[in-house]
Amino acid sequence: EIVLTQSPATLSLSPGERATLSCRASQSVKSYLAWYQHKPGQAPRLLIYDASNRATGIPARFSGSGSGTDFTLTISSLEPEDFAVYYCQQRAIWLTFGGGTKVEIK
């Protein structure tokens, strides 16, 4: 099983600041990685797939990068609606999620 480790567990930032979230895989997943945003009581939302492709309707402030074992989700300037939990997910071998990073208001 491929284990995805996300860091930090919690990121405390202010609106307008840049957020950098990390996802590290226990073995190479090539570029087969996605990022999701999840707010309490809501359906998760696909942000990025295949490491760097923005999903339909996702604002340009969200960007993804990386390949192999190290990946990054960057939110260039946090909007109030961006405070949420973010998960990475790989599809290289079966399907697994990371443990999540909570982006909270500082």
Added chain:
Amino acid sequence: QVQLVESGGGVVQPGRSLRLSCAASGFSFSDSGMHWVRQAPGKGLEWVAVISYGGTNKFYIDSVKGRFTISRDDSKNTLYLQMNSLRVEDTAVYYCAKELATLNYFDYWGQGTLVTVSS
């Protein structure tokens, strides 16, 4: 617009069964792979099962193999998850999710239905 609406959750005793449903609309359901993903209280997301378009291929996470069955009725645009021999550790919010193309990512999700397994 795409809508996925889960139902069938509730409180059930260990060892009992429950069937979840997911009513889909706003897209070509019969052409889409569909998944179940769950989230235990205070935990992260965990993929549970997938059924391919056409229903030919089905795959499960090891912890539910032999106990859960994923199925679909394309005439009703509905996805199912039959859960037997439920365990306390199956307690979670269960989401159905539509697959993006054939890429095994999830581009649309339902709001989830809570399954609580408790004596």
